[in-house]
Amino acid sequence: MDQQEVKAILNQVAAGSLSTEDALLKLKLAPFEELDIATLDMHRGVRQGASEVIYGAGKTPEQIDIIAHRLWESGQKTVLITRMKESAAEAFTKDIPFTYYREGRIGLVGSMIPPRTKGYILVATGGTSDIPVAEEAALTAQIMGNHVERIYDVGVAGIHRLLAHTETIMRARVIIAIAGMEGALASVIGGLADCPVIAVPTSVGYGTALGGVTALLSMLNSCASGVSVVNIDNGFGAGYLASLINNMEGEKE
Amino acid sequence: MDQQEVKAILNQVAAGSLSTEDALLKLKLAPFEELDIATLDMHRGVRQGASEVIYGAGKTPEQIDIIAHRLWESGQKTVLITRMKESAAEAFTKDIPFTYYREGRIGLVGSMIPPRTKGYILVATGGTSDIPVAEEAALTAQIMGNHVERIYDVGVAGIHRLLAHTETIMRARVIIAIAGMEGALASVIGGLADCPVIAVPTSVGYGTALGGVTALLSMLNSCASGVSVVNIDNGFGAGYLASLINNMEGEKE
Amino acid sequence: MDQQEVKAILNQVAAGSLSTEDALLKLKLAPFEELDIATLDMHRGVRQGASEVIYGAGKTPEQIDIIAHRLWESGQKTVLITRMKESAAEAFTKDIPFTYYREGRIGLVGSMIPPRTKGYILVATGGTSDIPVAEEAALTAQIMGNHVERIYDVGVAGIHRLLAHTETIMRARVIIAIAGMEGALASVIGGLADCPVIAVPTSVGYGTALGGVTALLSMLNSCASGVSVVNIDNGFGAGYLASLINNMEGEKE
Amino acid sequence: MDQQEVKAILNQVAAGSLSTEDALLKLKLAPFEELDIATLDMHRGVRQGASEVIYGAGKTPEQIDIIAHRLWESGQKTVLITRMKESAAEAFTKDIPFTYYREGRIGLVGSMIPPRTKGYILVATGGTSDIPVAEEAALTAQIMGNHVERIYDVGVAGIHRLLAHTETIMRARVIIAIAGMEGALASVIGGLADCPVIAVPTSVGYGTALGGVTALLSMLNSCASGVSVVNIDNGFGAGYLASLINNMEGEKE
Amino acid sequence: MDQQEVKAILNQVAAGSLSTEDALLKLKLAPFEELDIATLDMHRGVRQGASEVIYGAGKTPEQIDIIAHRLWESGQKTVLITRMKESAAEAFTKDIPFTYYREGRIGLVGSMIPPRTKGYILVATGGTSDIPVAEEAALTAQIMGNHVERIYDVGVAGIHRLLAHTETIMRARVIIAIAGMEGALASVIGGLADCPVIAVPTSVGYGTALGGVTALLSMLNSCASGVSVVNIDNGFGAGYLASLINNMEGEKE
Amino acid sequence: MDQQEVKAILNQVAAGSLSTEDALLKLKLAPFEELDIATLDMHRGVRQGASEVIYGAGKTPEQIDIIAHRLWESGQKTVLITRMKESAAEAFTKDIPFTYYREGRIGLVGSMIPPRTKGYILVATGGTSDIPVAEEAALTAQIMGNHVERIYDVGVAGIHRLLAHTETIMRARVIIAIAGMEGALASVIGGLADCPVIAVPTSVGYGTALGGVTALLSMLNSCASGVSVVNIDNGFGAGYLASLINNMEGEKE
Amino acid sequence: MDQQEVKAILNQVAAGSLSTEDALLKLKLAPFEELDIATLDMHRGVRQGASEVIYGAGKTPEQIDIIAHRLWESGQKTVLITRMKESAAEAFTKDIPFTYYREGRIGLVGSMIPPRTKGYILVATGGTSDIPVAEEAALTAQIMGNHVERIYDVGVAGIHRLLAHTETIMRARVIIAIAGMEGALASVIGGLADCPVIAVPTSVGYGTALGGVTALLSMLNSCASGVSVVNIDNGFGAGYLASLINNMEGEKE
């Protein structure tokens, strides 16, 4: 039952051709969701800003091309394509504004949303092998309208490299701590910082690294407060969440 | 927004004191679910029959007592209490019809629903230790209105014990196959029967039985078709599902 | 010992050339199963209908070709080939009626069995990547003689997309809920529907999706009643079981 | 080297009895951390507000009593004691302001910090068994200065119960979604809300619930964006993190 | 259909009161298994010797008492009760010959079967904590009619203790190697011996011993040939299998 | 210290140039093992018969070629090469007697050892995909001097196929039961047979078959007595062990 | 063959009553190990110093009492009893020098071995709950003759607490890093120190701490060099190994 149908019922009630009891029955029996989906969607559109996301893994270059163009044509100002292979980027029809970020495997249709806060999201990695995940996180946050600082390869085995960035850590509004192997980076950063820390385990490592499960378990058991965790290698999820938090509207009582 | 409020809006439209546009807006903005929950619940009530279920584990005897009495007083004819400890049954206020089935750890307020089909659900176990789970399943099915046949302790290690019941197996409308340890019962029964087989792994066994995980994995990998699986020791779930299937209305084109 | 041999023994007894004791011994020693296998097989043939299934994985195109032709020549009206690669379909000798359904990786020799009920089996997926498994399930059910409805890509993250199909869900006779990642679709559908729900976890996802194990565990722990689970990616098993249930003959007492 | 020693060095420099070169050398060689710990701690004190936390599990009532009193005497206005057993609460020396919240197993010395924002943190649970964890989360957030809304027992198996709270969900600034068993609540809430969602798996369930691991895996694989996860049963961690996020200072460019 | 019924049919055929056709039909329709169970069981009885086994775990002292007495009264010369608690042994009605072996938790009704071979089964353990499992194995083998040698506490950490028994190891007909922790005993014994080695992992150990899983995995991966494995702590199974092997009838061509 | 050195010491003692005390000391200090290895090896050679085994996996064709030739040249009558790729067989220098068994991936240098017993080892598989492992087992046993019977594709889902071979099962001296997926074959055969059953899980299956772990766990938990288990896909180990058991010399007291 | 027998053979050779050839044969055939065990044991005695160890877990107070007294009476100067319950310590017959260390659950018969090096072993823990394991390690090392420094409760969540001990860390000869939960302490200490670090995971934590497995995995994946790991809660093993390393004799070329 769409809005036209509801309106028709209401009109019948107004015209006296339908009793309120019958109208109530009709509305009661109507599949409840049809009425509200549009509303719901509109709300989401308004709140989440202009960014749409295409999850590129498991989609053909053609599929990505078509979906991205449709979104652009429907007025979307910013379309983020994650896990986009270089070959898909090369095959992309470049008749609309398109940028490809190789390291983060991210395609951008349109332009980045300008930052709305002065503060920054800090993206830190334990090693150089974690950088692709980090770039996915960092670019997601930048595209969604955030300043981003990066400090890469500051694993805890050389704790002084990390401590050299203490001030940058302490001044961040949100931190994304990315590490494979033993994932201790999240705990140490969580101990230094007072802001929310989003930990991203990566599949970097071998043997008992178990494809990221060890880092994940380690991060979930962080003895530092303020740390939460997303799925292994989920840079996009961390960047998206960090953007949500960074853009919280302060509202003091 | 409950039905009274919707009715009020419709009355205003009927009286001409509210335009159809404004009524539509009010309805659109109303949290969509309030309108439909009653409907939904009524539908469920009608379809699922008169049975209500209380999951007894983790509830105090007092909580069970109160909830069961309320349901009875609200007109519920059959209330099924699962995982009910003997002490809770003893403490139950017996001013309403109440029966306790010790082996299946099930309490029944009111009376069993009479069977609606002539066929039966077969409940089979691999060993005697599986019987509590089997009784939970069997009683659930009986209370919900089904004939139930039981063949217990027919594990595959003595395949002839099981084969002695071939005819009972072949004539069942639905079979619940319950086994711990290696869980092979489900596969063998699945190979003999043509009807749906619901496999229930139990936590019976030691060492690599892994608390039922081995039986579960075994059942999920059954090479027989027509077998599906529920959670470890979930006799209630199997009985409930078997009842749903057994009461399917046949409707030939 | 086949029936001729049993008859020979009986004839000897009738003729007095064999004592009843010796006859008993002969029968006792006879491998007990030979007597009954034919019966058993005939029963299965009668009950399961005309469909035979070839599990294509791990078979060469030649093997599939030969087996399918033999079954067809022996009078089988419908032969279902699952997990059939496109290359095997291309190499198939097309001198008998053959159709290949690419997305579901299913080959069909002969024709679909006409539906015997008016109701339908609903096949729902959480995402688009689950569609190959869904098509395996849907086509299996169709070939075995069922109406099938499909609602794909209605994952719970956009719950409104799913709720838009509430009526289709509520009217289904059996539902196959297919999802990877966190597998929550089965629980939500299980909560909306009153009919049996067969949950199929898929290997879609990455990291802690653990190749489908997470979805499997989630589905086994569904808080909704009426849900059972089959092996990861086992579309065929779900379709087969759904057909069994959908074709239950209603028999009211 | 503590501050007195640094001051002594500086005094020697001021008095001319130590050259700047020698002073620099002394400072350089000093273990770097002694100089800065106080600073660091002061910073943390300033930023995190007046709340101190005692992790009660594994501590004797006497230990808790002593630590809490010392913190209070050192000027701490609010001391939060988590995982505090009722017996420890009863044994607590009540010569300082003390409140015990039984359901959340939380002891409070001093008073709650008044909320600094008008918005609220929403704490939702799938079942009633999840409430102890939920109360730990909710009380932690309240004590740290936040408005908290609670909606309990809104598991996805009865999706309409959850949808009845759509507006409350949509208006929250941060949501803590708490569930055991299959943990689907986090995904559904994540799909409805635009704010950060902190998912807390609980050890509620049996069999393949695996003591909370299934809910955890499910939540990590949530197909909804904006969801992150903390350790099983870690209500405190979720409440603490939610408070950090809710108290973000909005700072538009 | 038991043998009496079959005989009756045959008698009718012999008497001419039943045609061979009708007799064939009756036999064909008879559930096939009823004919053969007695046969099957008798065969097993003959081959396996006079021993019957009661699995005592999960049975009440009363149940054990009743079953054991019935078996004795039905002519069983030797009844083996495994996992029998001391309390059950004390409560046992001693009006029939009964011996209780505390360390192996085994009860024996009747007398041990005299050994039929001159050779011996060797039972070896890695540590003293493995002895209860070892005694279960050793006594099972002794009761079933085998000479048994024991060498306990010869773990590989003190390899010389084990090597001191090289001759005993080399002369054994079958070896049961029992160990917890890292389970290396099976590999080392397997490397020294030429006979079949049955490895029994035990739940001895802590931490990553994982309740016997580590020893199990280790034994399954033994680089020595001739080693096979039974379930964790399954002393009975090992003793039973060792007896089967030791009593193999040599039959040279 | 080799035998020459020991002999030299003894000669010195015989000549009176070395006291018995000093000789004892020298022998005591000598690394104990050098003296005995030859003995040990000779013993093994005598007992195990003329067969040598080369584990082909992870060896280059050249390495296999060289080792096999050396063994042949040193007088070995039978050399068994397991996990030998077809390419390695093709590259093998055929100047010595060589046979390649493709399905079992086994190469044989020299000739099979003639069977020493009249009885047979039975090799049974659940499905056709298990045949490579089965052939590895069967050929190993044949090469080591055993009669072997094969019954393949008799999985428990069609229990009648298996029961058709009851007599063959009951007459076997040793049975190797090979199955993937749920591995129930071992339990059913174990329940039918009185002889030792060696269960071999295979990596056949998908999803929760977990690469053979499910079959392994299932087999370890077999409720049938007399069953033991070897590593996943370890056909050679099963064949070797079966041969050891089948060639046990019967020795009645 | 013990030393007396070897001596007898040598005497016969010396007396000319046994040829050297025959003597060689006798020695060759003698089970090799009997000759050398004493030697081996004596060697171990000499090298490992005067300490003997009794693993107290799973032993009765009486057993511990007897073994400890026997070792003392046979001249052992230092007997270390690990995992000794307080009740066993109370029941210990105090007629020989005995000290009980409650926190480390260690009993000491005789006296500590005086340290042989000036340097120290550092024992560090992440939290206060790790102290029992730490004391087991520290006391083991002290009893075996080492100086030990302790820094407890220096988990990485408050990295400054750990850094305050940088000098103590850098000057240690061996470090034992003990932590539960996420076990990051080992990595951070490993990054600061140049000496061997022995990491001990503890079973401290809840939920995904998995009884110490998370800390174990984390430590095995430490990105710092020089770190190795022992079993969960294995304080004794770490202390023993640290003592071995600390007492290495320096031997420059």
Next chain:
Amino acid sequence: MDQQEVKAILNQVAAGSLSTEDALLKLKLAPFEELDIATLDMHRGVRQGASEVIYGAGKTPEQIDIIAHRLWESGQKTVLITRMKESAAEAFTKDIPFTYYREGRIGLVGSMIPPRTKGYILVATGGTSDIPVAEEAALTAQIMGNHVERIYDVGVAGIHRLLAHTETIMRARVIIAIAGMEGALASVIGGLADCPVIAVPTSVGYGTALGGVTALLSMLNSCASGVSVVNIDNGFGAGYLASLINNMEGEKE
């Protein structure tokens, strides 16, 4: 704040233009780490000797080339490149001294550090497939300045092969025991030796070898004292740690 800034503050104090209180405050507020990192690094440089390590896995040949050349040019005398592919070695610009060790996948720029002790590190493997890991360990130790002895393919299944090396084992200063499959080598060697044993599990094996996890678990549960474990296949880590231990400076009190 770098050293110039500290010097400036000190100069101001010396000049009387800054009070000691203000100077203290300035120093206290300075980010603590900047002052000390250089110091820290210098310390590490001095202590660890001249060797630098490049982890070659996941780096392109170009990256390895550049980093190695930079380290050489900055005065590094020995640069160790681990997990270096043969192709990377071939592509390496050979204008500086470079050696490639194929079996251990190690590249060496410059020359090995001459051994500083007379004793040796023993590297032992269970099988020939473990040799690549063993060579990584052995070469790492050699390059860092140690004598290394190798005994390969001495798995416990042929315990005599291992015992033939008893003296070599007993005389080693540190032992690296490397094994896949069941990993029993570490326990047996640990039982023979008195020195520290570093166990390295390898991913050699199939089925339940679980990619090295079985060997790892086995080694962690070694019943021998003095054994610790590193990550699966981590030859470098073992060689590095062994070198640290072997180069301990003996310092008797």
